[in-house]
Amino acid sequence: MKRPTALILRAPGINCERETHHAFERAGAASEYVHIKRLLEHPDLLDDFQILSVPGGFSYGDDISSGRVLAQEMKAKLGDRILRFVDRGGLALGICNGFQVLVRLGLLPCLHDELAESVTLTHNLSNHYECRWVTLKTRASRCVFLPEGITVRWPAAHGEGRLMTRDAASLQALLDDGFAAVQYVDDKGAATESYPANPNGAPLGVAGLTNHNGRVLGVMPHPDRSYLPTHMPEWRRTQLERGALPEDGDGMVVFREMVKVAAAEA
Amino acid sequence: MQAWRIDVLAQPDQLDPIGDAARRTLTAAGLTGVSSVRSRRGYLLAAELTREQVDAFAEGVLCDPVIECFTVHAPGAASPRPEGACVLTIVPKPGVTDPVAHSVQKALADMQLPVVAAGTYRTYDVYGEISTGDLLSVAGKGLANETVQQILLDELPEGLPGESPPPDLTVHQVPLHGLDEDALVAISNDGGLALDGHEMRAIQAHFDGLDRAPTRLELETLAQTWSEHCKHKTLTGTVRFEGRTIDNLLKSTIADVTRKLDRDFCVSVFVDNAGIIKFDDEDSVCIKVETHNRPSAIEPFGGAGTGVGGVIRDVLGTGLAARPIANTDVFCFAPPDLPQGKLPQGCLHPMTVMQGVVSGVRDYGNPMGIPTVNGSVHFDENFVGNPLVYVGNVGILPTKRAHKQPNPGDKIVALGGRTGRDGIHGATFSSLELNSESESLSGGAVQIGDPITERRAMDAVLACADEDLFSAITDCGAGGFSSAVGEMAEGTGAVVQLEQAPLKYEGLAPWEIWISEAQERMVLAVPPEKLERLLEVCEAECCEAVVLGTFTDDNRLVVKHRDDVHCDMDLAFLHDGLPSRVLEASYEAPPLSEPALQPESDYAQALRDVLADYGVCSKEWIVRQYDHEVQAASAGKPLCGIREDGPADAAVLAPKLDSTRGVVLSNGLNPRYSRIDPASMAECALDEAMRNLVASGGDPDYTVVLDNYCWGNTRDPQCLGELVRATEALCDLATHYRTPFVSGKDSLHNEFRATLDDGGEATIRIPGCILVTAMSVIADVRRTTTSDLKRAGSQLVLVGVTKDELGGSVYYKTKGELGKNAPRVDKDAAHAVLRGVYQAIQTGCVLSAHDLSEGGVMAAAAEMAIGGKLGIDVDVSRLVVEGELDATKRLFSESQSRLLLEVGKDDLDALSASLGDAPHAVVGEVTAAAVLRYRAGATTLAELELGDAEAAWKRPLDVDGTLLEEVN
Structure with missing residues (x-):
C-alpha cells in the first residue's frame, strides 16, 4: 500500500520541522520538507500531498504578532488554495506556532467554508514564554482523526497561547458546536483556567481547535515533542511500575490517527 | 524624516x-x-x-x-x-x-x-x-x-532616522615612527585598541622595517587579532611561579593533559571553534562554552542574547558545519536582594541584570529552536560590577566533516546578517577593566541580536554542508570580518573587497565594515565551481550571501575598498608577531580559621536557611522560560519528579531521533571555595561536574571536559598565582579521571573600579572561578536516572566519605562565616565512587541518584524528596566519615565525591557489588509520609513537613510569585 504523503512546511523561524517530520514517518507517512518559498512558487505542490503540517517555531521571529507574517504571506500568495486543499480531502495539522499561523490565516476554526479570523492566540497572562508539561483531554469534536475523551500529557512551550474570541458567547459556541477539540485539565480531569495546569490563562481551558469539516487540527502544546516513550517526563516511573516502556509517548496518537485516516481515504 | x-x-x-x-x-x-x-x-x-x-x-x-x-x-x-x-x-x-x-x-x-x-x-x-x-x-x-x-x-517618536552622512573612505595613515612608548600607548588608548606599550613597539618596529606607517585599518586589524579575547596572551604567555618558569601556561597544563591522555574518541581538540569527539560510527558531537561578561554588565538583555547567538555560530562553524542541539548557560550575579544603597555607581542592580540576562538568553535561544537543557546560577557580592554569563552549545556533525581547509582560489563568501556600526571594538573592550563610566562610554560595543536571521544562516549553512559546497567555514565573532578572514587566511592569504559587504545602512567607513561585530554572520571558503550552487541554496533559504573576496597563496592579507588598498600585511606578522609576555605570579594562602559556632539549636530552621540560599534554591523560574524540549531529544530534563519541580543533576539527550544513543551534559562551579583556596575551587568544579554527570547516568570513562576561566587582574602576581594554583590542581585531577579537555576559554580583568561616596576608588574583584562543563556519550538513554525519589520503603545509600570540610559551605554562609577547611578531592577514592555509581546505574538497581554539593546531605536528601513528593528518614550516625564529626558537620559538610542513591531493599547486595571499593553505607529510607526526618541514632535532629522545606526552597527566586502556588 502506498504510504500517505505529508508536507512538512519550512519557513524562516520554523524550528520543529525535524521532529514533526520524524513523527509522521514513524506513523507510516512519507513526509517531505517544503520551504514556503518553494510552495509559493509552485502552489500545485499541494496536490501531491494528503497531509499538510505547519510545525512550531517562531516564523519570521513572530514579529508584529505570533504567526502573523507567515500567515499574511500565505494569505496573499496562496489565497484559497489551502482551503481547497482541505475541501478536496486533505488533512492539516498546526502545532504551536503552526496553530497560530492557521488561526491568523483564518483556517481555524473556519466556521464556514471561508477564511476568516474569528479567534486569536495572544500573550500568556504571565506575559512570558513558558515551557511546561500539561495534561490535556480531547473533547467530542468535529475532528475526523482525533479520538474523543482521551487524556494525554504534552509539553506546552509558548508565550502567546491564550485563545481568545471576541466575546464569551462565541467561545461557548466553539465548544457547543464541536470546534474546540482539546482542553487543559486539572488533576481531577476537569477543564481549567487555573495556572499552572492551564499555562496561558485561556478561558475555558481551550488548547486546540478544529474546523467546520474536522479535517484541520491546531494545538498549542506539542505532540511532536511527546511521541517517543523517552520524551515523557515520567518515563522512568512508568518503566518501574509497568516493568517496561510503552511503545509510544502520548503525542503519537495524533500522527498515527491522522495517517490512518489518510491511508483509509487514499 | x-x-x-x-x-x-x-x-x-x-x-x-x-x-x-x-x-x-x-x-x-x-x-x-x-x-x-x-x-x-x-x-x-x-x-x-x-x-x-x-x-x-x-x-x-x-x-x-x-x-x-x-x-x-x-x-x-x-x-x-x-x-x-x-x-x-x-x-x-x-x-x-x-x-x-x-x-x-x-x-x-x-x-x-x-x-x-x-x-x-x-x-x-x-x-x-x-x-x-x-x-x-x-x-x-x-x-x-x-x-x-x-x-x-509624553511624546511619540518624531519619525525615522534620516539619511546617513557619506562615509569617510580615506586611507588613513597612523604615523608611529619615532614615537616614544608613552605616545604609542596614547594612540592605543585614544583608539580603544587595548594594546600595551610592548605590543605597540612591536608594531612600530614592523612598520619601520617596511619604511611606512600603518593604516588605521591595519592597526585596527592588529588590535583585534592581538586582543586578549582572541589571543589569550596571558594564558599563553610565560609565567614565573614559585621558582619555576612555565612557558605557555595553557599549552603546558590544560592542553598537555589532553595530549598525554590521548583518548581515542577525541576527533579534533583545541584547533577549531569547538572540541569534537566521536558519538557513533557516523557522527561526532562538538561542544564549546564561552563567556559574554562585559556586554552583559552594560546591557544584560542584548549582551546575554548575543552571547548565545555567538556560541551557536561557533558550533555552526565547527568542522564543515555542525548542527546545534543544546544550549547550556551558567550565570554568576550579586544577590538580587542587594540593598540599593550598597550598589556602586555605574552598576546595574543585580535583579535588573538577572532579569535581563534570563530574558536575553530566552529570546535568543528559543527562537533559534535550540533547547536550553542545563545550567546553574551562583551568587556572590563581588559579581556586582562583573556579572558572569557563560554560554555553551553542543552540536552534531558527520565525523567526515570534522576537518576543514580553505584553498587558494576559493571564494570568500559572507552570509547571514548585514554589517552595521554595532559592536565596534567589542573584542578590545572585553579586555579592559570596567568602571563607573563604562555604561555610558561603551554602548557601541553592545549589540542587539536578531535570532531569525541567525536561524536562516544556520538553515542555509547546513543545507550547503549537506551538499559539500564549501571547504572551510568560521563565524564572525569578536573582531568581525578582520578576525574571521584573518584566521581562515592563515597559511594561504586573502584579498577582500569591502564594498561588497551588504550594509544595514550607508555611511560606514571601510575600517568600520572590517571590524564591526554585527551579529549573525558567517564566512565560508567556497571552491569557485561550487559558488553558483551555494548562492542558489542560500537564496532558497532566504539567506543573503555575497562574495567578499578570494583566498590567495601569498600569505598576505589585502583589504580593499573599491580600488583603495586599506591593508596589505604579512599574515605571518599578524599571527606570530605578538611579543610573548612574561608575567610574575606568586601565591600566599589567605589567613583564615574555622569558626567557633554555637551548637546548632534548630536543625529544621538551619535546613530552611540552607535551602533558601540563592545558590541552592529552586531555579524553576528561569528553567521554565527556556525551551528545553524543542528538537525532541530530551530524555532527562532540567526539572524532574512527579510534578516536574525537582532539580536535575544533568541533561540527557538522544540527539538522533531514531536512536537511543545519548549525550549527558553537566557542569560544576563553586566561586565561594575560591575565597579560601583556588585549588579547592578548581578540583571541586571538576568533581561536581563529574558527580552531576554520573548521577544522571553518564559514563565517566567516555567523558570530556571544558575549562572556562573568569578571573581578576592577572597583572597582580597573587591573582595570577591563584590562577596557576587552580590550573595545576584541575589538571592533576583531570589526568586522574582520564577526562581530556577539548575546549576552553578565559575572561580576565573581571574587576570593577567603583567610585566611593568620598570620591575615592575601590576595586571590586570577582572570586577567580573555573566553570567545568562535562559531556559524556552513552550507549542508551534508557539506562539513566533522575534525582527524584521513586518508592516508599526503598533504602538511601550514601556513597563517599564525609569529612570536616565546611569551609566555604552554604551552612557557614548562613551563619555569616567563611571557614578554612575547603573541600579537597581524594583522587583515588573519587575515581572509585564515580565508576562504582556508573556501574550500579547500568545494572538498573538505582531508582534515583543525586549528587551532594552545596548544603551537604541534608539539602540533597530534601531535594530528592521534593522531586518525588515522598518523605525521608536519614540517620547521620551511619555515614562513612573521616575523623570525629558532630551531627552538624555530618549534615552540612560539602566533602566531594559523594552521591546519595535510592535502592530497593532487595537490591542492596547487587548495589554493593557494583560499588566495589567505593565506601558506602545505608543511611536511611524513603517514607510514604511526606515528612523529612533527620536523626543521629535515636536522637531526632529535625522533623519537618515536606511542604515546609519545599516552600523555603522555592520562595527566593519565585520572581513571578507563581511557584509557590503548587506547594500544598
Whole structure:
C-alpha cells in the first residue's frame, strides 16, 4: 500500500520541522520538507500531498504578532488554495506556532467554508514564554482523526497561547458546536483556567481547535515533542511500575490517527 | 524624516498582560502610586505611503482584529496623550538592530504595498498618582536600557532616522615612527585598541622595517587579532611561579593533559571553534562554552542574547558545519536582594541584570529552536560590577566533516546578517577593566541580536554542508570580518573587497565594515565551481550571501575598498608577531580559621536557611522560560519528579531521533571555595561536574571536559598565582579521571573600579572561578536516572566519605562565616565512587541518584524528596566519615565525591557489588509520609513537613510569585 504523503512546511523561524517530520514517518507517512518559498512558487505542490503540517517555531521571529507574517504571506500568495486543499480531502495539522499561523490565516476554526479570523492566540497572562508539561483531554469534536475523551500529557512551550474570541458567547459556541477539540485539565480531569495546569490563562481551558469539516487540527502544546516513550517526563516511573516502556509517548496518537485516516481515504 | 505613526492596543475590555507586567516592573523598581498601565505597540512607516495604504496595512497586518484596535497619526501630527496618563515611549536608538522593522517591510511587500522605511516603538500609558521624574528614572531600570534605547515622555517618536552622512573612505595613515612608548600607548588608548606599550613597539618596529606607517585599518586589524579575547596572551604567555618558569601556561597544563591522555574518541581538540569527539560510527558531537561578561554588565538583555547567538555560530562553524542541539548557560550575579544603597555607581542592580540576562538568553535561544537543557546560577557580592554569563552549545556533525581547509582560489563568501556600526571594538573592550563610566562610554560595543536571521544562516549553512559546497567555514565573532578572514587566511592569504559587504545602512567607513561585530554572520571558503550552487541554496533559504573576496597563496592579507588598498600585511606578522609576555605570579594562602559556632539549636530552621540560599534554591523560574524540549531529544530534563519541580543533576539527550544513543551534559562551579583556596575551587568544579554527570547516568570513562576561566587582574602576581594554583590542581585531577579537555576559554580583568561616596576608588574583584562543563556519550538513554525519589520503603545509600570540610559551605554562609577547611578531592577514592555509581546505574538497581554539593546531605536528601513528593528518614550516625564529626558537620559538610542513591531493599547486595571499593553505607529510607526526618541514632535532629522545606526552597527566586502556588 502506498504510504500517505505529508508536507512538512519550512519557513524562516520554523524550528520543529525535524521532529514533526520524524513523527509522521514513524506513523507510516512519507513526509517531505517544503520551504514556503518553494510552495509559493509552485502552489500545485499541494496536490501531491494528503497531509499538510505547519510545525512550531517562531516564523519570521513572530514579529508584529505570533504567526502573523507567515500567515499574511500565505494569505496573499496562496489565497484559497489551502482551503481547497482541505475541501478536496486533505488533512492539516498546526502545532504551536503552526496553530497560530492557521488561526491568523483564518483556517481555524473556519466556521464556514471561508477564511476568516474569528479567534486569536495572544500573550500568556504571565506575559512570558513558558515551557511546561500539561495534561490535556480531547473533547467530542468535529475532528475526523482525533479520538474523543482521551487524556494525554504534552509539553506546552509558548508565550502567546491564550485563545481568545471576541466575546464569551462565541467561545461557548466553539465548544457547543464541536470546534474546540482539546482542553487543559486539572488533576481531577476537569477543564481549567487555573495556572499552572492551564499555562496561558485561556478561558475555558481551550488548547486546540478544529474546523467546520474536522479535517484541520491546531494545538498549542506539542505532540511532536511527546511521541517517543523517552520524551515523557515520567518515563522512568512508568518503566518501574509497568516493568517496561510503552511503545509510544502520548503525542503519537495524533500522527498515527491522522495517517490512518489518510491511508483509509487514499 | 517624518513618518506615519500607528499605535496598536488591546480593545478596552481586553486584558493587557504586557501593560500589567510593566506595572509590576515599575512598582518593583520603586515607583509608587501606579494604578494601571496600558501598553501600545507602535510602528513608523515612511511618509510616502497614502492614508488609505496605511489604514489597509494596519487593519490587515499590524492589528489583531479579534482583540486589538489601532489609531493612525499622520506625519508631523501632534502626539496625543490619553487623559490622566503619563505616556512613556521606548524607541531603539539609531543604528540599533530592529528585527521587527524588517518583518514589517516584508509584510508590506506581501500586501503589494510600496516597501518603505519602517521602525517600531513601544508605548506605556501609565495611570496613577506618580511623579514624572521618578517615572523616567525607574523606566530606565526595568522597562528600557538607555544604552540602546531612548525613553520619551509624553511624546511619540518624531519619525525615522534620516539619511546617513557619506562615509569617510580615506586611507588613513597612523604615523608611529619615532614615537616614544608613552605616545604609542596614547594612540592605543585614544583608539580603544587595548594594546600595551610592548605590543605597540612591536608594531612600530614592523612598520619601520617596511619604511611606512600603518593604516588605521591595519592597526585596527592588529588590535583585534592581538586582543586578549582572541589571543589569550596571558594564558599563553610565560609565567614565573614559585621558582619555576612555565612557558605557555595553557599549552603546558590544560592542553598537555589532553595530549598525554590521548583518548581515542577525541576527533579534533583545541584547533577549531569547538572540541569534537566521536558519538557513533557516523557522527561526532562538538561542544564549546564561552563567556559574554562585559556586554552583559552594560546591557544584560542584548549582551546575554548575543552571547548565545555567538556560541551557536561557533558550533555552526565547527568542522564543515555542525548542527546545534543544546544550549547550556551558567550565570554568576550579586544577590538580587542587594540593598540599593550598597550598589556602586555605574552598576546595574543585580535583579535588573538577572532579569535581563534570563530574558536575553530566552529570546535568543528559543527562537533559534535550540533547547536550553542545563545550567546553574551562583551568587556572590563581588559579581556586582562583573556579572558572569557563560554560554555553551553542543552540536552534531558527520565525523567526515570534522576537518576543514580553505584553498587558494576559493571564494570568500559572507552570509547571514548585514554589517552595521554595532559592536565596534567589542573584542578590545572585553579586555579592559570596567568602571563607573563604562555604561555610558561603551554602548557601541553592545549589540542587539536578531535570532531569525541567525536561524536562516544556520538553515542555509547546513543545507550547503549537506551538499559539500564549501571547504572551510568560521563565524564572525569578536573582531568581525578582520578576525574571521584573518584566521581562515592563515597559511594561504586573502584579498577582500569591502564594498561588497551588504550594509544595514550607508555611511560606514571601510575600517568600520572590517571590524564591526554585527551579529549573525558567517564566512565560508567556497571552491569557485561550487559558488553558483551555494548562492542558489542560500537564496532558497532566504539567506543573503555575497562574495567578499578570494583566498590567495601569498600569505598576505589585502583589504580593499573599491580600488583603495586599506591593508596589505604579512599574515605571518599578524599571527606570530605578538611579543610573548612574561608575567610574575606568586601565591600566599589567605589567613583564615574555622569558626567557633554555637551548637546548632534548630536543625529544621538551619535546613530552611540552607535551602533558601540563592545558590541552592529552586531555579524553576528561569528553567521554565527556556525551551528545553524543542528538537525532541530530551530524555532527562532540567526539572524532574512527579510534578516536574525537582532539580536535575544533568541533561540527557538522544540527539538522533531514531536512536537511543545519548549525550549527558553537566557542569560544576563553586566561586565561594575560591575565597579560601583556588585549588579547592578548581578540583571541586571538576568533581561536581563529574558527580552531576554520573548521577544522571553518564559514563565517566567516555567523558570530556571544558575549562572556562573568569578571573581578576592577572597583572597582580597573587591573582595570577591563584590562577596557576587552580590550573595545576584541575589538571592533576583531570589526568586522574582520564577526562581530556577539548575546549576552553578565559575572561580576565573581571574587576570593577567603583567610585566611593568620598570620591575615592575601590576595586571590586570577582572570586577567580573555573566553570567545568562535562559531556559524556552513552550507549542508551534508557539506562539513566533522575534525582527524584521513586518508592516508599526503598533504602538511601550514601556513597563517599564525609569529612570536616565546611569551609566555604552554604551552612557557614548562613551563619555569616567563611571557614578554612575547603573541600579537597581524594583522587583515588573519587575515581572509585564515580565508576562504582556508573556501574550500579547500568545494572538498573538505582531508582534515583543525586549528587551532594552545596548544603551537604541534608539539602540533597530534601531535594530528592521534593522531586518525588515522598518523605525521608536519614540517620547521620551511619555515614562513612573521616575523623570525629558532630551531627552538624555530618549534615552540612560539602566533602566531594559523594552521591546519595535510592535502592530497593532487595537490591542492596547487587548495589554493593557494583560499588566495589567505593565506601558506602545505608543511611536511611524513603517514607510514604511526606515528612523529612533527620536523626543521629535515636536522637531526632529535625522533623519537618515536606511542604515546609519545599516552600523555603522555592520562595527566593519565585520572581513571578507563581511557584509557590503548587506547594500544598
